[in-house]
Amino acid sequence: MKRKSRWGLCIVPLYVFTLLFVLGPMLYMVAISFAQNKEGYGFSWLFTTENYEKMTDPVYVQCFVQSFRLAFTTTVLVILLGYPFGYFMARLSERGKRIMMFLIMVPFWTSSLLRLYGWIIILQVKGVFNMALVNLGILEKPLKILYSYPAVLIGMVYALLPFMILAVYSSVEKMDWALVEAARDLGASPVRAFLTVTLKLTLPGLLSGVILTFIPSMGLFFIADILGGNKIVLVGSLIQDQLTRGSNWPFAAALAVVLMVLTSLLIFLYRKITHVKDLEGIF
Amino acid sequence: MKKKRFPISKLYLALVTLVTYLPLAVVVVFSFNDSKLPVAWKGFTLQWYGELLEDRALLEALCNSLVLGAVSCAFAAVIGTLGAIGMARVSYRSKGMMEYLSTLPIMVPEIILGMVFMAFFSLLNLPFGMVTLVIAHTAFCIPYVFMMVKARLVGIDPSLEEAARDLGASPARTFWDITLPLIMPAVASGCLLSFAMSFDDVVISIFVNGPKLSTLPIKVYTQIKTGVTPEINALCTVILAAVVAVLTISSLVRRKTHGYEIEKEARK
Numbered sequence: 001m002k003r004k005s006r007w008g009l010c011i012v013p014l015y016v017f018t019l020l021f022v023l024g025p026m027l028y029m030v031a032i033s034f035a036q037n038k039e040g041y042g043f044s045w046l047f048t049t050e051n052y053e054k055m056t057d058p059v060y061v062q063c064f065v066q067s068f069r070l071a072f073t074t075t076v077l078v079i080l081l082g083y084p085f086g087y088f089m090a091r092l093s094e095r096g097k098r099i100m101m102f103l104i105m106v107p108f109w110t111s112s113l114l115r116l117y118g119w120i121i122i123l124q125v126k127g128v129f130n131m132a133l134v135n136l137g138i139l140e141k142p143l144k145i146l147y148s149y150p151a152v153l154i155g156m157v158y159a160l161l162p163f164m165i166l167a168v169y170s171s172v173e174k175m176d177w178a179l180v181e182a183a184r185d186l187g188a189s190p191v192r193a194f195l196t197v198t199l200k201l202t203l204p205g206l207l208s209g210v211i212l213t214f215i216p217s218m219g220l221f222f223i224a225d226i227l228g229g230n231k232i233v234l235v236g237s238l239i240q241d242q243l244t245r246g247s248n249w250p251f252a253a254a255l256a257v258v259l260m261v262l263t264s265l266l267i268f269l270y271r272k273i274t275h276v277k278d279l280e281g282i283f
Numbered sequence: 284m285k286k287k288r289f290p291i292s293k294l295y296l297a298l299v300t301l302v303t304y305l306p307l308a309v310v311v312v313f314s315f316n317d318s319k320l321p322v323a324w325k326g327f328t329l330q331w332y333g334e335l336l337e338d339r340a341l342l343e344a345l346c347n348s349l350v351l352g353a354v355s356c357a358f359a360a361v362i363g364t365l366g367a368i369g370m371a372r373v374s375y376r377s378k379g380m381m382e383y384l385s386t387l388p389i390m391v392p393e394i395i396l397g398m399v400f401m402a403f404f405s406l407l408n409l410p411f412g413m414v415t416l417v418i419a420h421t422a423f424c425i426p427y428v429f430m431m432v433k434a435r436l437v438g439i440d441p442s443l444e445e446a447a448r449d450l451g452a453s454p455a456r457t458f459w460d461i462t463l464p465l466i467m468p469a470v471a472s473g474c475l476l477s478f479a480m481s482f483d484d485v486v487i488s489i490f491v492n493g494p495k496l497s498t499l500p501i502k503v504y505t506q507i508k509t510g511v512t513p514e515i516n517a518l519c520t521v522i523l524a525a526v527v528a529v530l531t532i533s534s535l536v537r538r539k540t541h542g543y544e545i546e547k548e549a550r551k
Contacts, residue, residue, distance in 0.1 A: 006454070007368070007369055007372040007373055008369060008372075008373040008375075009369070010365040010366065010368050010369030010372075011365070011366050011369030011370055011373065011381075012369075013361070013362045013365055013366065014362050014363070014365065014366030014369070014370075014381075014385055014425070014429070015366075015381065017362055017421070017422070017425065018381065018384050018385045018425075019384075021400075021403075021418055021421075021422050022384055022385065022387055022388060022422060023384055024403065025399040025400055025402070025403035026387070026399055028399070028402060028403050028406060029395075029398070029399045029402060029403075032402060081299065084292075084295060085295070085296060085299055088292035088293070088295060088296050089296060091292065092296075098534065100296065100300075102530060102531075102534060103300050103303075103304075104300075104303075105530055106523070106526055106527060106530060107303055107304065107307060108479065109479050109482075109483075109526040109530070110307065110519065110522055110523050110526055111482075111483055111499065111500060111503060111519065111522070112483050112485075113483075113485060113500055113503040113504055113507065114307075114310055114503060114515070114519040115306045115307060115310075116306070116507070117306075117310065117503070117507055117511060117515075118305070118306025118307060118308075118309045118310045119306050120507070121306075121309045121310070121313060122305065122306060122309055126323075128309060131323075158303070158306075161299075161303075215390070215391070215392055216392060216393065218392045219391075219392025219393050219394040219395065219486065220392075220393075220486070221394060221486070222485055222486065222504060225508075226504075226507055226508070236392065236394045239394055239395075239398060240394065240398075243398055243401070243490075249402065252398060253398070253402070256394070256395045256398055256399070259391075259392060259395060260391050260392075260395055263390065263391055263392060264390075264391075267390055
């Protein structure tokens with residue numbers, strides 16, 4: 001008993017920090033979301049639900065819809081690109097795996113902003129991509145990709161792909177190949193064996209990749225900002241705008257609460273479906 | 284049949300990796316370009332590297348980022364590791380809730396964390412600057428260390444600790460000599476990951492950095508919005524080279540220790 005209580009002391013720092021700097025701020029935000037906005041700056045502690053009612057305004061509804069659409073499209077593309085990547089990577093030799101891991105980690109460690117900047121250089125009207133295509137005679141005049149929806153999509157997929165790759169990779173890596181072989185021996189076609197065995201066994205990794213891409217893509221306002229040139233307003237950019245220029249904290253807080261409830265719901269669903277507690281891939 | 288399928292998968296891996304490196308390559312190439320605008324190749328120059336050394340603001344931002352990453356990573360390492368150990372050994376009712384809460388910072392979109400901290404710090408009247416940055420970054424670094432160490436603790440054979448205790452080692456000694464060395468790899472990779480995340484974070488920092496302090500990502504962000512100077516390209520190239528060097532060394536070291544472990548296994 002005595003020994004137990006002494007080990008219990010270990011969690012004290014985590015407890016204190018979490019209560020003080022995670023739970024505290026979160027509750028404070030929920031409280032603000034029910035406060036009344038004051039014209040100009042600040043808010044007063046009068047209970048109101050108007051911040052939530054305001055969200056039913058078509059403008060904001062559309063913003064949520066747009067964010068979800070972008071997050072959804074991003075996630076689908078990331079799955080299509082990342083799943084095969086993670087799968088193939090896990091089938092490489094030990095040496096090959098090490099090399100690929102190295103190659104994935106290097107960009108991960110360099111500033112994601114600079115890599116986005118690299119995309120700007122590539123995609124701009126007189127950029128590398130356009131000039132190459134024009135000089136090769138494929139295009140007559142340069143494409144305007146930058147500051148458009150496709151550019152934002154490219155940036156999002158690019159930034160989030162590594163998370164999916166790592167999640168799928170660790171799942172496939174752990175998988176027992178004997179099960180796939182058994183399915184094949186019992187007469188299943190390669191496609192059937194993949195769908196019924198491999199896909200099912202790697203579902204936790206895939207879903208964890210989905211969460212690791214879907215949730216951040218709701219909040220990565222700077223990608224839409226840099227590559228989309230203010231044309232695409234996401235919930236993230238809306239919150240930032242309300243905090244800085246609009247200085248309507250209660251409304252920003254209400255938006256954040258809704259966003260958080262939605263993401264918590266997703267994580268809850270993940271745990272229900274996979275019965276796994278931790279997200280796979282980064283841990 | 285199998286042999287035929289392999290090249291396609293390798294081709295795919297190579298192609299995607301190539302595209303991944305494309306923007307990096309562009310930044311590196313233009314860091315040597317003799318022109319202010321990243322449009323066309325005008326000739327080789329090292330001018331931007333020279334100017335980088337004189338750009339006090341940029342170097343200061345880099346320095347801030349390094350300090351911030353190191354300090355929050357250190358805090359996160361201590362709090363996260365202790366927390367994971369404590370949680371593994373003690374069971375109580377609110378444990379599940381606590382685990383959920385302590386990993387919340389990486390489960391919610393970054394922007395929420397940023398705004399939450401901004402509101403909370405101004406409530407507490409904390410002056411925005413390094414202190415607020417460190418608190419915010421520590422908050423989202425802890426989950427990485429915590430989860431890594433937790434996963435590692437599950438895999439440790441309890442008989443190792445029991446053996447040490449049976450041989451008369453005190454709990455503290457057992458911890459230092461047995462448990463800590465065993466979880467060290469997890470602590471290290473948790474630290475690496477949290478440092479990388481901290482070093483790259485722009486969303487959270489932008490809310491809590493205050494008017495005077497700037498981190499490297501914030502600097503880059505404002506420059507991208509207002510106009511990029513080629514020094515940034517040069518700085519990125521330097522960082523890239525450093526990253527490649529560190530990763531190469533660490534993988535070499537790991538291979539060596541890994542080899543050592545295998546050798547130990549074989550000797551048993």
